[in-house]
Amino acid sequence: MQYVVVSFSHKNTDIEVRERLAFPDEEMKRRALERLLKTEGVGEAMLLSTCNRVEFLVSTSIPSSALHSIFELLHLHSGLSIEELEGRADVYEDEGAVHHVFSVASSLDSLVVGETQIAGQLKDAFRFAFENGYCSQKISRLIHYAFKCAAEVRNSTEISKNPVSVAGAAVSQAKEVMGGNLGGFTGLVVGAGEMSEIVAKHLVANGCNVIIFNRSMENAKKVADAVGDRVDIEPFHALADYINRYRLLFSATGAPHPVITREMVDPASFERHWFDLAVPRDIEDIDDVTVNIYAVDDLKEIVDNNLALRKEQARKAYEIVGRYTIDFFKWLQTLMIDPLIKDVREQARRAAISEIERAVKKGFISPESRKNVEKLVHNAFNKFLHTPTVQLRDVAEQPRADTIIEAMKYIFKTDTEVKMADKYKCEFVMKDDIR
CATH class of the missing domain: 3.30.460.30 (Glutamyl-tRNA reductase, N-terminal domain)
Known part of the structure; x- marks a missing residue:
């Protein structure tokens, strides 16, 4: 595979x-x-x-x-x-x-x-x-x-x-177009997903008030609670009453079609800056000189500075x-080799136990001596298998590993497959408060 x-x-x-x-x-x-x-x-x-x-x-x-x-x-x-x-x-x-x-x-x-x-x-x-x-x-x-x-x-x-995330870059761009200071302004945030939460946190950190709009008030409240102070929530249907009153809007809904349409936009006497962070885009193309729309690809200058x-x-x-x-x-080769080694050793152990039991039944070994004989045979197999075990582990780092492993599986008639018990829960993912 x-x-x-x-x-x-x-x-x-x-x-x-x-x-x-x-x-x-x-x-x-x-x-x-x-x-x-x-x-x-x-x-x-x-x-x-x-x-x-x-x-x-x-x-x-x-x-x-x-x-x-x-x-x-x-x-x-x-x-x-x-x-x-x-x-x-x-x-x-x-x-x-x-x-x-x-x-x-x-x-x-x-x-x-x-x-x-x-x-x-x-x-x-x-x-x-x-x-x-x-x-x-x-x-x-x-x-x-x-x-x-x-x-x-x-x-x-x-x-x-x-x-700096895409959300953070959008807020940085907003700060620049608003004269370097967002204090006292209000940012409208449409959506209640991770991107919206990050935007809201950046806005609040820059002294901006936030209003979150979402179809689910429960989800909007979760984001508001995660952000903390200076955050209000409104139902999505109220958005049309707000977008013509405030300068800043950030949208990231994940909807398959635009949620902010031309019909919602009225003329205004001030400039508005709307950041569409969704793909597919949330905001229709709007022919209004007072509305500046920034899509994800428009944040390139900030991105290039970040890259440098x-x-x-x-x-x-x-x-x-x-x-x-x-x-x-x-590591993948090791995952194949370790079960193979374990299986070969188990085959040796079962064969030894079977022969010892047969010898005891026939009277070749006394019941009192059985434990000592088992230890003796166990030690003998350990010594015998030590070098092959070391060699197999060394093979894991060589290009011929697959061929040797398949040959070993054929010789010992084993078809071991690694069973990953917990199948990994991605425990290495870390979360940051503001991205």
């Missing part, structure tokens, strides 16, 4: 294309993954869809078949031609796929290098795929190790020091990612 990744991100597609590729709701993700898992050779699949990327990760024995199925699926989903999709996509296989996933988890592939929101998004994507049975052992191992790598990057570099500041740290981080990629494949 090999890992394959097909990636569409801010690096190879603009926001208009990412809108068409996005999977904003769970039902769309279910249909896509269920279709993909019907492909010959595809054993596991996972889908990551955020404002900056749409990526499929699969474990497959036939990479070409998996790629054909992914592009066909995206063609039907987006209406884009297969030729255009293939021309735009970044495709990674096996070692390249692992390196890419580790880079994404470590926030090195993000629009804002070092932002921490991607960790939560990747965790959610994995949890959705795992809990719905779309992935299991193969992808679980990879994601587990990806978060282990990301933790090392955070702890060993300053890549996430004073991290973090360039040296990113170099160190990529060295860690490269090392972890190599270590991951060594």
Whole structure:
């Protein structure tokens, strides 16, 4: 089985294309993954869809078949031609796929290098795929190790020091266009997801009052409680009464269609700055000179400044990612070898016990001597198996490992499979208060 990744991100597609590729709701993700898992050779699949990327990760024995199925699926989903999709996509296989996933988890592939929101998004994507049975052992191992790598990057570099997320970049841009100070202003925040919460926290930290709008008042209240002071909540249907009275608006709903339309906008005597952080976009194109709309891709200047500041740290981080990629494949070989060693030793133990029992029954060994004979045989097998055990563990780091392991499994008639008890719960994900 090999890992394959097909990636569409801010690096190879603009926001208009990412809108068409996005999977904003769970039902769309279910249909896509269920279709993909019907492909010959595809054993596991996972889908990551955020404002900056749409990526499929699969474990497959036939990479070409998996790629054909992914592009066909995206063609039907987006209406884009297969030729255009293939021309735009970044495709990674096996070692390249692992390196890419580790880079994404470590926030090195993000629009804002070092932002921490991607960790939560990747965790959610994995949890959705795992809990719905779309992935299991193969992808679980990879994601587990990806978060282990990301933790090392955070702890060993300053890549996430004073991290800036897309949400943080939007608030920074708002601060700049409002003259360098948000104190006393009111920001309208549409949506009650993680992005909205981060925006609200940044606004409050900059002295701005916040009003959160959402269809679920319960969810809006949860965000307000998490943010703290200077936050009010309103039902979504009240939004039209507010957007023509305040200068700042930030929207990140995850809706499949615009939630702020031209019909909601009235002329105003002051300039308004609206930040659309959703993909697909939340705000329709509005022909009004008083409304300035900023989409995710419009935050590029802040992103470029962020990248320059973090360039040296990113170099160190990529060295860690490269090392972890190599270590991951060594670890996989170890996972294959340890059960094999255990099984061979168990076969030896059972054979010895069987022969000792037969010898006792025939009177060749007295019952009183049985324990001593068992110890003797056990020590003999340990000595005999010591060198093969050491050699097998050394093989894990060599290219010929697969061939040797398969030969050993054939010789000893064992078909051991690693059973990962907890299948990993992504315990390496860390949360920050403001990203």
